[in-house]
Amino acid sequence: MxxxxxxxxxxxxxxxxxxxxxxxxxxxxxxxxxxxxxxxxxxxxxxxxxxxxxxxxKEGVIVGPMEEHAGDPARAVRERQPGESAVAAMRRQFLEQITGRDPSIGLSGDPRTLKVRQLINETPTLAHRMVIFHMRSVQLLTDALAEETGDPLLARVAATQLIGARNALIMENHQRTLDGDAPGDIAKDCAESAERAFGLVEKGLQGYPGNT
CATH class of the missing domain: 1.10.10.60 (Homeodomain-like)
Structure with a gap:
């Protein structure tokens, strides 16, 4: 069976x-x-x-595989190690995804992944669908943080900053892929950029949401 x-x-x-x-x-x-x-x-x-x-x-046919990853940030926070901050957990997950050349963060050698990004850029309905996807990701992370801290407002502030940093890195990967940069160079630079991006967020969210 x-x-x-x-x-x-x-x-x-x-x-x-x-x-x-x-x-x-x-x-x-x-x-x-x-x-x-x-x-x-x-x-x-x-x-x-x-x-x-x-x-x-029809929109789901094109972007559905991407939308399956909406909960990745929330999962990183929920499953983080004891004493690990939300920023550290998301940074660690993102670096692991870079190492694995994860298509969900824009690191794929599949030409069709590039075609999807081009379609999103060219098609308003797909672009709108991606806005909803990002909002969903923020909400899932907000819920995870709010359940732990009991403070929905600060949870949303933190989630917005964390998802914003993550999305900025992913958008850079997509843009460099569209520009024809070598996948290995993109991955290497992305790892360095991730350290700086999450480090910047960490200065404002240092230790948040505290030890568990």
Missing amino acids: TEELGLRARKKQQTAARIWRVAVDLCSERGFDHVSVAEIAEAADVSKMTVFNYFGT
Whole structure:
């Protein structure tokens, strides 16, 4: 039974990945607004309903894989080591993601990841979807900090600063990728920039939210 469930999960992942690849290629070639869900489904050899079941909306097909990482900062804080500050935990997680060349922070050699960034820049509906994604990430981190400190206001202030630093680093990675910089150079510089960015935030949030 476990093996069967594992096989089903892998097949679902493969189907979702195929739909995403097809959608990114079609939308990059013709423009997001000029490609229908029906066309994506046909090219991916699935039904239109399958596309909606996996991604919900056409926008979700393109940015859904990115949105799966909205809770990464909150998870870093919730699972941090005893005595570790929120800033230190997020910095450590981000540096680990750099080492792993994590696509979610803009460090991927996959050309389609670059195409997604270009589509977001060119398509207002996708850009708006990413604003909502960032707001969700801030809210999740705010909730994690507020549960621990009992101070929702300062939790939101801290979350906004932390997510802001993180997003600035990711945007720099994406821009340098668009500019054609070598992935290795981007990763190296990003690690150095992460130390400085989170260090700057840490000066204002030093020790927050205290030892656990």
